[in-house]
């Protein structure tokens with residue numbers, strides 16, 4: 001009795017709920033993706049990553065609740081039971097390929113606090129297969145996102161290749177008007193800058209570098225590479241605002257480039273704090289609007305040359 005109850009409970013009921021009918025999102029994996037899947041299995045990625053979004057995960061940034069038909073024909077299914085790392089069932093197209101290259105080389109490059117091991121011992125071909133597989137997670141929904149990354153990536157790379165001015169112009173043209181005219185609503189107080197620095201070290205330093213020059217260890221794997229934040233001084237020449245532009249870009253990322261979106265990681269006040277940190281330390285000017293009865297924070301950052309000096313030096 002005990003045996004058969006256990007058998008029905010842990011074998012038969014799961015089997016009855018399995019579906020061999022593909023869902024509307026399902027598609028077959030290509031040969032490259034299947035090779036990548038083998039590498040995923042061999043390296044035990046499943047010990048840290050699930051591929052199954054449960055209804056109770058909804059609201060935590062989940063893009064789609066898993067359907068039985070999403071896994072049709074996949075043996076063994078790689079649902080996983082551990083989430084030391086994030087769920088990967090909708091990972092395809094979340095990041096462009098260059099982000100993954102840097103991340104597999106060393107996860108601390110893109111995500112300084114990561115506990116994921118390095119996979120730099122794999123050959124370029126193996127990494128490429130593995131990225132192919134990771135980009136297929138989410139099937140047709142992932143294909144749509146990958147396509148969007150590629151379309152925007154072409155524009156981002158073209159703007160980057162044309163030079164810093166063109167790049168910044170392109171980046172800022174994609175920021176809606178309402179954000180472009182918005183100063184940072186928080187003063188760059190000492191605690192705010194200290195909080196901003198901590199966030200910068202936890203999330204940004206691997207790509208943007210400790211001095212904000214875009215030369216973090218991930219940069220050599222990326223195209224486009226991060227800009228030197230000091231180039232943004234140009235935007236402040238006619239006393240234009242920069243706070244809202246930074247906020248919008250940090251919140252939404254830059255689709256097509258490795259710049260991730262942080263709206264699921266950082267709440268609003270933290271994004272303003274890190275914007276203030278960047279403006280104060282790397283751009284050399286903050287745009288919080290002091291009211292008459294407030295005492296402005298004295299700027300003690302490095303002396304910044306004006307954009308004209310730089311052009312002369314070139």
Ligand code: HEC
Nearest residue numbers: 040043044045048084085086094107111114115116117134
């Ligand atoms: C020891 C646990 C661990 C192992 C093993 C592991 N990861 Fe991770 N992984 C993490 C953690 C933690 C994160 C979140 C921080 C980061 O981005 O690195 C992560 C993040 C990721 C991300 C980025 C998710 C996102 O969009 O933010 C991908 C893709 C990924 N891992 C793939 C893999 C693959 C493929 C393997 C196997 C080759 C693997 N991981 C093995 C822990 C692990």
Ligand code: HEC
Nearest residue numbers: 110156171203204207224225226227246249254257258259
């Ligand atoms: C994985 C690498 C990576 C990480 C991590 C990253 N960035 Fe970026 N970031 C980039 C790249 C690459 C660009 C350039 C995009 C382009 O030129 O198309 C960029 C662009 C930006 C811009 C736009 C600059 C401009 O010229 O308008 C801002 C602002 C920014 N990042 C802030 C941040 C902050 C703040 C963090 C951390 C919370 C962060 N980034 C984390 C790679 C990264």
